[in-house]
Amino acid sequence: MALPWLPEETPPPLENPHQTSSNNSFWRAFSENKLAVAGVAVLAFILLFCFLGPIVYRTNQISGNILIANQAPGWHHLLGVDENGFDQLGRLMVAGQASLEVGIAAAVLGTLFGVVYGAISGYFGGFLDGLMMRVVDGALSIPSLLLLIVLASMVTPSVPLLIVIVSALAWFVPARLVRAEGLTLRTREYVEASRIVGSRSPRIIVFHIIPNAVGTIVVNATFQVADAIILIAYLSFLGFGVPPPATNWGAMLSGGLNYAIAGDWWLIYGPGVAIILTVVAFNFIGEGLRDAFEVRARSR
Amino acid sequence: MLIYVVRRIGQSVVVLLVVALIVFLLLHFLPGGPARAILGARATPQEVHNFNVANGYNKPVVVQYFDWLSQLLHGHLGFSQKYNESVSSLFATDLPKSLLITVPAFVVALLVALPTGLFQASRRNKFVDHVITAVSLVFYSMPVFWLALLLILYVAVDGHLLPPEAPQGTSVGQILAHANGLILPIATLSLITIALFTRYLRSAAIDNLLQDYVRTAKAKGVSNRRILWGHVFKNALLSTVTLVGLALPGVVSGAVVTETVFNYPGVGYLFWTSAQSRDYPVVLGFLMLVGAATVVGSLLADLSLVALDPRIRLQK
Numbered sequence: 001m002a003l004p005w006l007p008e009e010t011p012p013p014l015e016n017p018h019q020t021s022s023n024n025s026f027w028r029a030f031s032e033n034k035l036a037v038a039g040v041a042v043l044a045f046i047l048l049f050c051f052l053g054p055i056v057y058r059t060n061q062i063s064g065n066i067l068i069a070n071q072a073p074g075w076h077h078l079l080g081v082d083e084n085g086f087d088q089l090g091r092l093m094v095a096g097q098a099s100l101e102v103g104i105a106a107a108v109l110g111t112l113f114g115v116v117y118g119a120i121s122g123y124f125g126g127f128l129d130g131l132m133m134r135v136v137d138g139a140l141s142i143p144s145l146l147l148l149i150v151l152a153s154m155v156t157p158s159v160p161l162l163i164v165i166v167s168a169l170a171w172f173v174p175a176r177l178v179r180a181e182g183l184t185l186r187t188r189e190y191v192e193a194s195r196i197v198g199s200r201s202p203r204i205i206v207f208h209i210i211p212n213a214v215g216t217i218v219v220n221a222t223f224q225v226a227d228a229i230i231l232i233a234y235l236s237f238l239g240f241g242v243p244p245p246a247t248n249w250g251a252m253l254s255g256g257l258n259y260a261i262a263g264d265w266w267l268i269y270g271p272g273v274a275i276i277l278t279v280v281a282f283n284f285i286g287e288g289l290r291d292a293f294e295v296r297a298r299s300r
Numbered sequence: 301m302l303i304y305v306v307r308r309i310g311q312s313v314v315v316l317l318v319v320a321l322i323v324f325l326l327l328h329f330l331p332g333g334p335a336r337a338i339l340g341a342r343a344t345p346q347e348v349h350n351f352n353v354a355n356g357y358n359k360p361v362v363v364q365y366f367d368w369l370s371q372l373l374h375g376h377l378g379f380s381q382k383y384n385e386s387v388s389s390l391f392a393t394d395l396p397k398s399l400l401i402t403v404p405a406f407v408v409a410l411l412v413a414l415p416t417g418l419f420q421a422s423r424r425n426k427f428v429d430h431v432i433t434a435v436s437l438v439f440y441s442m443p444v445f446w447l448a449l450l451l452i453l454y455v456a457v458d459g460h461l462l463p464p465e466a467p468q469g470t471s472v473g474q475i476l477a478h479a480n481g482l483i484l485p486i487a488t489l490s491l492i493t494i495a496l497f498t499r500y501l502r503s504a505a506i507d508n509l510l511q512d513y514v515r516t517a518k519a520k521g522v523s524n525r526r527i528l529w530g531h532v533f534k535n536a537l538l539s540t541v542t543l544v545g546l547a548l549p550g551v552v553s554g555a556v557v558t559e560t561v562f563n564y565p566g567v568g569y570l571f572w573t574s575a576q577s578r579d580y581p582v583v584l585g586f587l588m589l590v591g592a593a594t595v596v597g598s599l600l601a602d603l604s605l606v607a608l609d610p611r612i613r614l615q616k
Contacts (some may be wrong), residue, residue: 032351134311138318141594144554146571148585153575154331234557238572239577253446257561259454260410261464272446279441292347 036288050096059090081264103229110170122182215293222286319591378581387585398566405489417501439495466564545601
């Protein structure tokens, strides 16, 4: 090292001096992160598996053949048959559709609400901010799973209702993050300039605060999807999800519990591995996005 | 510093009031109102009216909220019609049993995660570090019940080493009579908690290793081991305090799922069965208890940090 007293992490010199666009450096940073790229690949595979798989591997997921229930994996049924006579591999695909749809929808909805709430709280500051954040703190003090169980037990479950309930628990963290960004961003010159020109607060929040917090929002949204998928799995496992024949990965595992004690191992691996792969993929993508956004901010 | 402490306690009181408000609102948003939820769908309007008058549900909402708060301050968490017992006495029976698995799991997790996190920090970005991080990530991403299922399948059913179900019993003494059934639930909880703690402690330890005082110590000739265990360890312990505060709600929800899978009659299992049978007083009483425990836990963690870390004390 030529200059040992420099901090260890200096940004690498740009290879091509003409390539100084900040968006370019964002994509380069992301694509150089092997784990993030692997995450995208795994996620793409899972999406193809769940949504295009049933077209290729046709099974009957509406009426199970009870005569072949609990069959071990074999040539006709690659992952075996579950306790109601449904082919396990086909069910994994259909369940994946539900898990992914509800997870992504709930995370997006929760993030949208949380971003607006946090931006308002952070931009205005003061007593309003204190009050709004105490509400968030209070709601965060109750473990989300427990709150989710209580909410789910009070309503008759259906997919849209499930999305609303899960998103009602997903908005707290984005709210806090955007509030922190809002508190910093409101002191920037362009916000002051905007105010001087005569923009009203909603306009400033929508056009200045939120777009500049996009990095934090997107990174957090990725993690929210992973959390939502896990939460729905827990909820369905405990029996509070959507009723059969609709299914998702957590519901598949709840049946598996009873038969695991009898030794039927094939009911457990499919949904479990699917959940882990999806969650890990989203986590890698989220961390890759976070690092890439940092590089982008540095190169501006 | 005193101002900080007072302000922090004031914040906690406000948050506690918000938690009480949330639980109170849930109680009132019950389908059909609390009367219908507790008496059942077949109750006649007269019975509903009598119930409302007897329990104060016909007063204005704000008055009800303050009644609810004063009840809480006296320790009345509600009354379960299904068990015909007060919620507090139900918790008093079941909470010690839950603590019998959550506390050992927590302690084991701390004892394993501290050295592992420090070890990872000292070998950061080497192969061993990556392996441990990958393993932690897998455990951290898996649902608790999946891990429990695997353990039941391979250790209990196939291996016949431990019983697949947790010991049953109404008192701690009865539970301890078959203590080997506690091992799998504790192991399940510990493994997930270890993964969570190791991640956190590793980054806390790495942050410390990059500080100037470590460079100074190395320049003075202090051995790496002494730096790690004498200095970084103590600072990592500070992060442990925050971890303990943050982990409390997670351990409680994890315990709910673990107790359900292993059929262990603790307070988490009580919560689940009550939610399934729509026994709302128990469910909401549990929410209140856990919410209060979280707020108090994080307050204690913050105050301990102020007491333990001279840098914070001197700054204020």
